[in-house]
Amino acid sequence: MSQQLARPIRRALLITSMPVYLLLYAPLALIAVFSFAPAPGGASASAHWYADLLHDPDVLAALRRSLILGIGSSILGTILGTLMGFGLSRFRTRARTGFAAALPSLIIYTPIIMPSLVFGISDLIFFNLMHKATGLFSAGLLTMGIAHVTFQAPYVALVVFARMAGLDPNLFEASQDLYADARQSFLHLTMPVIRPAIIGGFLLAFTLSIDDFTISYFTAGPGSTTLPIYIYSAVALKGISPDINALATLMIATVIGIGLLQYVFSRQKERHPMPRTGD
Amino acid sequence: MPGTTDRGGITLEGISRVFGGGIVAVDQIDLAIRPGEFFTLLGPSGCGKTTLLRMIAGFETPDSGRIVISGREMQTVPPHRRAVNTVFQSYALFPHLNVAENIGFGLRMRGIARAERKFRTDQIMALLQIDDFATRNPAQLSGGQRQRVALARALVNEPEVVLLDEPLSALDAKLRAELQVELMRMQKRLGMTFIFVTHDQQEALVMSDRIAVMERGRLLQVGPVLDVYEQPRSVFVAEFLGLSNIWPITPAPGNTADTPLGRLTIVTPIGNERTAMIRPEKIWIYNDTAAPLDRPNIFRGTVREAIYMGASTQYRVELHDGSIVLALDTNNQAAERSWQPGEAVALEIKPENIILIDG
Numbered sequence: 001m002s003q004q005l006a007r008p009i010r011r012a013l014l015i016t017s018m019p020v021y022l023l024l025y026a027p028l029a030l031i032a033v034f035s036f037a038p039a040p041g042g043a044s045a046s047a048h049w050y051a052d053l054l055h056d057p058d059v060l061a062a063l064r065r066s067l068i069l070g071i072g073s074s075i076l077g078t079i080l081g082t083l084m085g086f087g088l089s090r091f092r093t094r095a096r097t098g099f100a101a102a103l104p105s106l107i108i109y110t111p112i113i114m115p116s117l118v119f120g121i122s123d124l125i126f127f128n129l130m131h132k133a134t135g136l137f138s139a140g141l142l143t144m145g146i147a148h149v150t151f152q153a154p155y156v157a158l159v160v161f162a163r164m165a166g167l168d169p170n171l172f173e174a175s176q177d178l179y180a181d182a183r184q185s186f187l188h189l190t191m192p193v194i195r196p197a198i199i200g201g202f203l204l205a206f207t208l209s210i211d212d213f214t215i216s217y218f219t220a221g222p223g224s225t226t227l228p229i230y231i232y233s234a235v236a237l238k239g240i241s242p243d244i245n246a247l248a249t250l251m252i253a254t255v256i257g258i259g260l261l262q263y264v265f266s267r268q269k270e271r272h273p274m275p276r277t278g279d
Numbered sequence: 280m281p282g283t284t285d286r287g288g289i290t291l292e293g294i295s296r297v298f299g300g301g302i303v304a305v306d307q308i309d310l311a312i313r314p315g316e317f318f319t320l321l322g323p324s325g326c327g328k329t330t331l332l333r334m335i336a337g338f339e340t341p342d343s344g345r346i347v348i349s350g351r352e353m354q355t356v357p358p359h360r361r362a363v364n365t366v367f368q369s370y371a372l373f374p375h376l377n378v379a380e381n382i383g384f385g386l387r388m389r390g391i392a393r394a395e396r397k398f399r400t401d402q403i404m405a406l407l408q409i410d411d412f413a414t415r416n417p418a419q420l421s422g423g424q425r426q427r428v429a430l431a432r433a434l435v436n437e438p439e440v441v442l443l444d445e446p447l448s449a450l451d452a453k454l455r456a457e458l459q460v461e462l463m464r465m466q467k468r469l470g471m472t473f474i475f476v477t478h479d480q481q482e483a484l485v486m487s488d489r490i491a492v493m494e495r496g497r498l499l500q501v502g503p504v505l506d507v508y509e510q511p512r513s514v515f516v517a518e519f520l521g522l523s524n525i526w527p528i529t530p531a532p533g534n535t536a537d538t539p540l541g542r543l544t545i546v547t548p549i550g551n552e553r554t555a556m557i558r559p560e561k562i563w564i565y566n567d568t569a570a571p572l573d574r575p576n577i578f579r580g581t582v583r584e585a586i587y588m589g590a591s592t593q594y595r596v597e598l599h600d601g602s603i604v605l606a607l608d609t610n611n612q613a614a615e616r617s618w619q620p621g622e623a624v625a626l627e628i629k630p631e632n633i634i635l636i637d638g
Contacts, residue, residue: 170371173338176358177365178385178432188388192375 028252035245049246059247062230066210069141069226073148074205080149081156081205082198084108086190088157089164108161111154120218123147127219139221147219148209155208156201163197196265203262207255227251285350287314287439287472289335294344296330304330305341306496312474314439317466319475321483322493323519328476331493332442335474336365349439359388364433365442368449370425372417378428379404379413385436403435406465423454434465440472447482459485480520484508492516514636517556522593524562524605528555528635539602544575545630552635559593559607561632564618570625578604578626582618592617596626 004010039048053059088104111119123143130137137143171193175185213228220229227247234244289312296305305327312318320328333339335346337358346353353361364385372381379400386396404410407427417425426446433441443462447455463486466473477483483490484504491501492515500507500516511517514525528536528549535542536549543555570577583603584595587610594606604626610617618624 167374168369168371170367170369171373173336173358174365174367174371174373175384175388176338177336177363178436179359179388180384181357181359184388188384189373193373 031245032249032252034242035249037242037245049242050250052243053246053250056243058225058230059227059243062225062227065141065224066226066228069145069148069216070206070209073145073152073209074202076145077149077152077205077209078156078198078202081153081201082160082194084153085157085160085197085201086164086194089161104161108154108157111151112158116151116212116214119147119151120215123150123215124218139219140224143219143221144216144224144226147215148212151212151215152205152208155204156198159201159204160194160197163194167193199265200262203258203265207258211251211255285314287349287470288312289349289440289472289474290345290347291331291335292345292347294331294334294341294346296327296334296339297342303496305334308344308496308498310491310498310501312472314472315470317463317473317475317486317488319477319483319487319490320493321477321480321490321519324478326493327496328478328493329444332365332444332474332476335440336363336442337361362439363442364436364438364440365444366429366433366446368445370417370429370446372425372428372432374417377414377416378409378420381417381428382432382435384432389436399435403431407431407434407461422450423458426450426458430462430465434469434471437469438471440474441466443473443475445477446475448477448479455482462486484520492519494519510634511556512636514554514556517634517636522559522605522607523556524559525554525556527553529553534630540578540598540600540604543628543630543633545633545635549635552637554636556634556636557628557632559605560591560609561629562604562606563627563629564594564596564606564608565625565627566618567623567625571627574627575630576628578628580604580624580626582620582622582624585618585620594618594624596624598626 005013035049036045036047037049038044039046042048085108088107091104123146127137127139127143127146131139171189172185175189180188211228213232216226217229217232220226225233231244231247234241289310291308291310294305294308294310295303297303308331320331322328330339334341335348335353337353337356341354348361348363373384376384382403383396383400386399391399401410404413407430409424409427409431412420412424412428417428420428426449429446446462447458450458459482462473462475475483475486487504489501489503490507492499492507494515500512507516508520511520511523517523517525526538526540528538528543530549531537531542534546534548535544536555537543538555545555565571567579570579578598580596580598582594583597586593589610591607591609594608596604596606598604606626608616
């Protein structure tokens with residue numbers, strides 16, 4: 001944009017943006033600050049509540065379950081989501097117009113825009129029915145894992161689909177033209193070029209799983225309390241305590257860390273300078 | 280192999296391709312391309328030339344007809360089993376591989392050992408003068424360098440046939456002219472059959488042994504460049520390839536025909552032909568006072584436009600009856616042989632230079 005807005009308008013926009021940023025980040029900062037509250041009887045800032053967490057068996061058990069659930073579901077969700085994104089991108093190149101062309105986006109976006117409450121309730125009903133019918137699918141980490149995979153896969157598919165859509169379709173013909181059969185083409189072209197998208201999709205899936213409360217709450221069973229559920233019940237029971245602040249701060253740090261990792265991987269594929277034209 | 284005598288030769292028999300919605304992209308094409316030939320498919324965009332190329336590569340399957348490459352039937356052979364390599368218009372270089380790896384891709388897929396792969400890749404990179412970029416990524420290359428890499432990636436496999444889909448269209452004029460010459464040299468040196476697709480008539484004229492002019496899925500004319508240019512058999516070919524003056528004609532007594540310009544003397548009496556064509560460079564221009572009035576087909580008029588093009592000048596001359604004739608004159612004489620708008624001139628249309636076209 002070469003045309004600048006008038007100075008007063010720019011200033012007004014800047015001023016109105018401040019409260020937005022404040023509301024976004026102040027609560028997070030506040031929690032981090034409170035997490036370093038003084039130890040009981042102490043007077044200065046301390047890491048006491050962090051040390052406390054490390055000795056709390058309930059917290060450690062919830063963390064362990066969250067990690068098992070997060071890693072397990074992310075692996076499966078990434079595999080299924082990658083296949084989904086890849087397949088739908090292939091479908092897209094065949095059908096260019098009308099409903100058929102819009103179908104892949106529809107399939108991917110519907111689960112993403114579905115309220116998680118609806119998702120959670122339907123999962124609950126579904127697993128109940130399945131349990132009655134088969135005796136399997138009793139509420140627990142397994143049902144939670146399946147539920148997580150169902151909302152992770154579309155996100156991964158979206159990332160992979162976007163990467164595929166951004167590629168020159170001639171690339172795949174070029175590999176065929178250069179003697180690669182379907183297997184070689186997938187191994188030596190498709191996989192390497194969508195690898196950054198797969199890694200990014202995995203990290204996204206992991207963050208989604210680690211902090212999911214709604215769907216987890218509906219599909220959890222006895223003994224499958226994850227971190228978000230633990231935090232919710234702790235707050236409901238005894239109100240907000242400094243150790244919850246410490247736990248929340250750790251989660252914020254983890255999510256930001258994964259976000260940065262994702263940024264690094266997504267930058268990697270575009271690190272090359274812009275092509276020059278002519279000689 | 281029984282068919283090896285025809286290594287690099289291509290025969291198309293009754294090839295058709297109909298897309299969804301009944302769009303006939305390629306319509307009953309018969310064509311024989313000789314081994315080692317630089318053959319150009321020339322036509323406007325949407326004429327089916329790229330579809331035809333893609334059927335030879337194996338990316339499209341013809342709805343009917345036979346494709347024979349080097350004596351072998353190709354209808355059921357997938358692209359990766361054809362001894363044909365393509366240079367794509369978009370170059371389609373693999374973004375995750377560097378230049379040397381891109382070029383070696385085909386050899387690697389065929390399971391050729393690393394040492395030989397390196398030897399052949401180095402050799403072709405030296406030949407195309409891209410060895411300095413071996414470890415760069417495609418995104419770090421200029422358009423001309425990418426073009427060379429795409430060409431090297433095809434040539435290194437020593438295919439029987441190289442297919443080139445408008446490979447020069449994204450380059451600027453000077454680079455394009457350089458690469459045209461380089462492509463021709465490379466083709467003659469390696470002796471492979473090149474099938475080149477372009478919509479650029481100049482490119483087709485410069486590079487090809489033979490050309491085929493395509494329109495709406497059909498081949499209008501196939502032949503050596505000189506024949507197609509000098510003896511176009513249709514108005515479309517005449518107009519698509521170079522500049523032309525085209526007039527409807529009706530028979531008149533003897534070796535003459537009536538045109539909007541007036542009566543024209545021609546070499547032999549006309550038969551079914553209803554159109555006369557003459558290239559602008561085959562029309563002689565004289566000062567009005569120096570017109571050779573003893574010769575046939577002298578037309579007098581006034582220069583309306585003179586476009587100076589360096590080596591030659593193109594004149595739009597309006598005859599006394601109002602019709603416009605294009606004439607081209609080389610600037611190999613002194614300034615007295617050039618005319619300004621408004622000057623009176625005489626044009627000579629020699630009977631032997633008039634091409635008669637059916638219909």
